[in-house]
Amino acid sequence: MLECLVDGEIASQVSAGDRGLNFGDGLVETLALHGGQPRFWQGHVDRLAAGCERLGLTPVPQAVLLREVQTVSAGQGDCLVRILLTRRNSDAYLDVDGRESATRRVVCAVPRRQRPESLGVLGLQARICDLRLAVQPELAGISHLNRLAWTRARAEWTDEHIGEGILLDRDDFVVSGISANVFLVFGDRILTPRMDRCGVRGVLRAALIAAFRDRTEQRRVGLDMLPEADEVFLAGVVDGVVPVNRIDHWEYGVGPVTREVQAWLAGQ
Numbered sequence: 001m002l003e004c005l006v007d008g009e010i011a012s013q014v015s016a017g018d019r020g021l022n023f024g025d026g027l028v029e030t031l032a033l034h035g036g037q038p039r040f041w042q043g044h045v046d047r048l049a050a051g052c053e054r055l056g057l058t059p060v061p062q063a064v065l066l067r068e069v070q071t072v073s074a075g076q077g078d079c080l081v082r083i084l085l086t087r088r089n090s091d092a093y094l095d096v097d098g099r100e101s102a103t104r105r106v107v108c109a110v111p112r113r114q115r116p117e118s119l120g121v122l123g124l125q126a127r128i129c130d131l132r133l134a135v136q137p138e139l140a141g142i143s144h145l146n147r148l149a150w151t152r153a154r155a156e157w158t159d160e161h162i163g164e165g166i167l168l169d170r171d172d173f174v175v176s177g178i179s180a181n182v183f184l185v186f187g188d189r190i191l192t193p194r195m196d197r198c199g200v201r202g203v204l205r206a207a208l209i210a211a212f213r214d215r216t217e218q219r220r221v222g223l224d225m226l227p228e229a230d231e232v233f234l235a236g237v238v239d240g241v242v243p244v245n246r247i248d249h250w251e252y253g254v255g256p257v258t259r260e261v262q263a264w265l266a267g268q
Contacts, residue, residue: 028085
């Protein structure tokens with residue numbers, strides 16, 4: 001069964017000189033496919049295009065990416081596919097010249113992790129991570145390959161009862177979860193952290209903000225706001241909308257706004 005393409009060819013390796021491998025110089029998108037079709041496709045394509053512009057990479061035509069996504073996922077039903085765009089090979093130096101704007105694309109089907117069926121009903125427990133994300137507006141929002149901070153944050157715990165970590169920046173503002181974006185509910189209002197200093201603007205986050213634009217606000221979210229929230233939920237294309245029932249010692253109910261957002265997503 002075909003699982004991976006590199007520049008459109010069946011392969012499982014890239015050159016040791018690839019700048020994505022050497023420097024994290026590239027972008028990544030993780031797509032959820034349902035019935036063989038990628039969900040929120042245009043959102044992923046738009047985020048890739050924004051990332052290419054920010055990093056000075058040559059964008060890849062939508063038609064090429066869609067064809068390769070459908071090729072690697074053929075016969076696999078509901079699955080995940082990762083698209084990686086990296087700057088091509090270079091020597092061991094960080095210099096980038098005009099020749100290095102050429103883009104390598106890697107498209108792979110990846111195993112979908114098994115989550116409890118009750119996750120969307122009962123929610124999960126989260127913790128505040130000790131690691132703080134660096135503030136870097138130049139990279140804020142895009143889905144780049146530099147995820148070392150995220151992996152180190154995830155390594156902070158082994159407790160199987162904790163399903164997610166909440167990331168803060170160096171000023172102790174809430175940024176996101178490790179694998180999804182964070183939303184807080186106050187009454188019928190929905191707040192989500194701004195992504196202008198660090199963090200990744202999730203594709204589902206963008207769709208949710210658009211769908212609930214009259215009730216949703218992007219703002220700085222301080223730690224002092226967490227105990228005041230009526231509901232907290234996570235949103236990401238892999239697991240969808242997941243209630244948070246506890247963050248450290250703060251507990252939350254799974255309320256009507258979270259259920260409303262879940263119902264909206266189920267209809268997409």
